[in-house]
Amino acid sequence: MTAAALYGLYIVLAVLAGGVYLALPAERPLVRRVWQAGLIVGAAGLVGLAWWIGAGFEGRVFFVMFALLAIAGAVGVVTHRRPVYSAVFLVLVVLAVSGLCILAAAEFLAAALVIVYGGAILVTYIFVIMLAQQGGEASYDRRSHEPLAAVIMGFALMAATTQAMVATDPIALHAIEARHVALAGADAEDADARAAESVADTAASPSGTAEPGNVRKVGAVLARDYMIAVQVAGLLMLVAMVGAIAIARKKIDPEDLTEHEVAQLEAAAKAEPPGRFVEPFARVTREHR
Amino acid sequence: MSIVNAYILVGAILFAIGLVGFLSRRNLILMFLSTEIMFQGVILNLVGFGIRHLDLKGQTFALFLIVIAAVEAGLALGLVVLLFRRQGTLDAEDWQRMKG
Numbered sequence: 356m357t358a359a360a361l362y363g364l365y366i367v368l369a370v371l372a373g374g375v376y377l378a379l380p381a382e383r384p385l386v387r388r389v390w391q392a393g394l395i396v397g398a399a400g401l402v403g404l405a406w407w408i409g410a411g412f413e414g415r416v417f418f419v420m421f422a423l424l425a426i427a428g429a430v431g432v433v434t435h436r437r438p439v440y441s442a443v444f445l446v447l448v449v450l451a452v453s454g455l456c457i458l459a460a461a462e463f464l465a466a467a468l469v470i471v472y473g474g475a476i477l478v479t480y481i482f483v484i485m486l487a488q489q490g491g492e493a494s495y496d497r498r499s500h501e502p503l504a505a506v507i508m509g510f511a512l513m514a515a516t517t518q519a520m521v522a523t524d525p526i527a528l529h530a531i532e533a534r535h536v537a538l539a540g541a542d543a544e545d546a547d548a549r550a551a552e553s554v555a556d557t558a559a560s561p562s563g564t565a566e567p568g569n570v571r572k573v574g575a576v577l578a579r580d581y582m583i584a585v586q587v588a589g590l591l592m593l594v595a596m597v598g599a600i601a602i603a604r605k606k607i608d609p610e611d612l613t614e615h616e617v618a619q620l621e622a623a624a625k626a627e628p629p630g631r632f633v634e635p636f637a638r639v640t641r642e643h644r
Numbered sequence: 645m646s647i648v649n650a651y652i653l654v655g656a657i658l659f660a661i662g663l664v665g666f667l668s669r670r671n672l673i674l675m676f677l678s679t680e681i682m683f684q685g686v687i688l689n690l691v692g693f694g695i696r697h698l699d700l701k702g703q704t705f706a707l708f709l710i711v712i713a714a715v716e717a718g719l720a721l722g723l724v725v726l727l728f729r730r731q732g733t734l735d736a737e738d739w740q741r742m743k744g
Contacts, residue, residue, distance in 0.1 A: 375661065379668055401657075418647070422654045429658050429681045433665030438673050445677055448658070452684045459651065459691050461703045468687070471710050476680070476717045483721045484673055487728040495670040495735035505667035513660035517653050569703075576700045577707070588711045595715040599722040607730070615732040 360407070361518055367404055368517070371397030372510035378434040379502040394430065398423060414458050421458070425451035436496045438484045442477055449473050463570040651692030659685030672724050672734045676717070683713045 374393030402419055428451060431444035449472040453465035499505075567575075577585055607616070658681055665678030687706045694702025724734070731738055 375664060379664075404653075418650065422650070425654060425684070426657055426661070429661040429684075432677055432681055433661055433669070433674075438671060438677075441674055441677050445680055448681060448684055452658075452688060455651065455654070455688060456691055459695055461691050461694070461706075464687075464691065464703045464706050467707060467710055471714055472680075476714055479717055479721055480673065480677065483724060486725060487673070487734055488671075493671070493734065495733070495737070496674070498670070499668040500670045500737065502668045505664045508667060509660040509664035512663065513656055516656040516660075572700055573703055573707070576704050580701075581704060581708075584708060588708060592711065592715055595719050599718045602719070602722040602726055605726060613730050616730060619732070 360404070363400070364404060364517060365514060367397055367400035368510055368514050370400060372506050373397075375430055375434065375510075376502055376506040378430065379499045379506070380434065380436050380497050381499055381502060382497065394427075398427065401426065418455065418458055421451045421454040424448075425455065436492050438488055438496070439481065442480045442484060445480070446473055446477055449477070460569060462568075463573045648692050648696045651688055651695065655685040655688035655692060657685070658682070658688065670736050672727065672736055673721075675736065676720050676724070679716070680713065683709060 370393055374397050377393060402423060406415065406419055425448050428444045428447035432441045432448065435441045435444060449468055453468040456462075456465035456468065612620075662678045662681030662683075662685060665681065666675050669675055669678065687709055690702040690706045690709070692702075694700065727739060728734060
């Protein structure tokens with residue numbers, strides 16, 4: 356059972372890796388259909404795998420849905436040729452991950468994700484993209500840097516980490532598995548039942564009743580165990596704000612100007628001063644005179 | 645097989661996809677967007693392990709992770725804007741030679 360799942364996982368990951376490789380921007384004609392097929396097959400395999408893994412969990416329909424949305428969004432971010440679309444795909448990933456957090460009874464974390472990521476960080480990204488890259492696809496977005504090596508590296512890491520999740524027992528324990536199988540099975544089932552129970556407990560208790568809600572519990576942990584860390588986090592944000600302002604207002608030594616900056620300065624000096632004589636308005640006033 | 649494993653599996657997949665993006669994209673903004681995907685994977689890991697150990701420390705750490713992500717985005721994007729002002733391109737390969 357475990358071995359079958361493991362090989363299934365490897366096959367799914369390989370198909371997904373092929374899809375991502377072909378989807379990464381590069382100057383290759385004729386492969387669009389292929390990568391779409393690879394991504395769809397990989398996604399379908401992941402659905403099956405997640406369905407099988409999530410057996411016994413009540414919300415597994417939602418789990419599979421959100422997991423697929425997150426993975427599809429992540430592939431979209433990594434492979435899209437227009438940065439604005441990538442940022443919008445990242446919103447999709449954040450929403451899917453916060454859905455997964457709600458399924459795990461982490462409501463406060465889900466809300467914080469949507470507010471901070473979807474509301475603040477993504478807006479900052481989109482602002483910077485608008486500032487820096489107004490005109491569609493740039494040449495460096497049409498060709499990626501060593502896509503094959505990157506995909507091999509990333510998906511080898513993925514296979515190495517996920518095999519530990521799917522293989523219930525570490526490889527070294529297989530030799531004595533026969534002796535301990537009954538015990539281990541009972542243990543695992545027990546732990547699963549406890550986890551499911553706790554999730555159900557936390558999820559079922561609305562705030563205001565005797566059992567405190569998730570926000571109150573997280574707040575208690577933050578204020579009781581991690582008070583110093585909270586203060587340090589605040590200080591870190593202050594330092595980062597000062598640093599960001601210092602970076603953005605940095606004055607550049609005139610001798611250090613790059614060619615681009617020199618060209619910009621020259622163009623600005625040559626250009627007409629704005630706001631005095633704008634062509635369409637000039638024509639209008641002339642016609643109406 | 646438990647739901648914990650499923651969370652960690654999805655987290656690992658997100659992390660690896662983000663890693664692929666960080667290694668292969670040449671646009672500086674896209675590289676930082678890929679690190680945000682890796683952050684999402686780590687958040688899922690923390691939540692999954694939080695279920696496993698039946699406490700809230702995972703979620704608390706995830707909150708700190710969000711703080712770090714916000715700080716990183718602010719600073720990194722400030723740097724990206726500065727680099728763009730200097731050379732008019734976001735291509736990481738144009739900044740291979742650094743000058744102190």
